[in-house]
Amino acid sequence: MMFTAGLTASEIADLCKQNIATVHLHLKNREKYDDGFYSKHLEALKARGPHRISTKWRKRVKQAHDFYLTRGHLPLHSGNSSEHSLAEWIAEQRRLYARNELPLAKLVLLEPLPGWHVNARIQEREMLWLNKLKLFIDFVAIEHRMPRYRTYATPEEHVLGVWVHNQHQRRTENRLELWKLEALNEEVPGWRSRA
Structure with missing residues (x-):
């Protein structure tokens, strides 16, 4: 059901707390018994649009929250490589926000991060x-x-x-x-x- 709703295998594994290989095996077996199973997934995935909330995006927003809670400020470009990478990710969210391209769901998840949208x-x-x-x-x-x-x-x-x-x-x-x-x-x- 989740797969045909447009969730990726890694998102399903993350939500169900399962190994991704197990999810892939289940999806492969399901494909045998349900004609059009994979095409339903592709159609639903496309409908989610380019700015859907992926597992990777959720991990990044969690990293940003954790960074802020431990350091008391947003990641800086001048920090180490992982801090710089996180600062770049926040800057990209800021650019999308300025162009009004961030969906409401992402805005809600970013809101607890003080000053993320401020250049x-x-x-x-x-x-x-x-x-x-x-x-x-x-x-x-x-x-x-x-x-x-x-x-x-x-x-x-x-x-x-x-x-x-x-x-x-x-x-x-x-x-x-x-x-x-x-x-x-x-x-x-x-x-x-x-x-």
């Missing part, structure tokens, strides 16, 4: 942006003016002036993310250029 590089860039925003807010509160990028008084003011100028450019070109625009408008009303 670390994007998260780091956003943290840097938030740090610049805080420096910008502090500058305006202390100096009572906007930082300048041309006639600046200090190198720190120049850095902030360039940052604000870049935010103006991105806003003008509709490339500034909405949450960043809202944060700037809320924290420093009047920050926008007149252009």
Whole structure:
């Protein structure tokens, strides 16, 4: 029944806690007595689609959970070969998630893994942006003016002036993310250029 529902022999062996050779033998015997047994399996397997939850996928998600529980963080690309391999696997799940190609069943199994869907590089860039925003807010509160990028008084003011100028450019070109625009408008009303 499981085989004709599209499960592979290794998935059946895993679920039934049986040796895969035993499962193969049973399936081979069943093929003798049930015409079309194997074709039913192929049809059901195809219907499961390319992103079905396989035994290998379940093992990888369990490895990721175990890694997180023992280390307190997700696997890193800079770790040893097995850690790197697991980090690559998580990155692939993240790419599929971003393209909306992960089925709900996989999302449910990945959910207990904190931050699996967050791109670390994007998260780091956003943290840097938030740090610049805080420096910008502090500058305006202390100096009572906007930082300048041309006639600046200090190198720190120049850095902030360039940052604000870049935010103006991105806003003008509709490339500034909405949450960043809202944060700037809320924290420093009047920050926008007149252009």
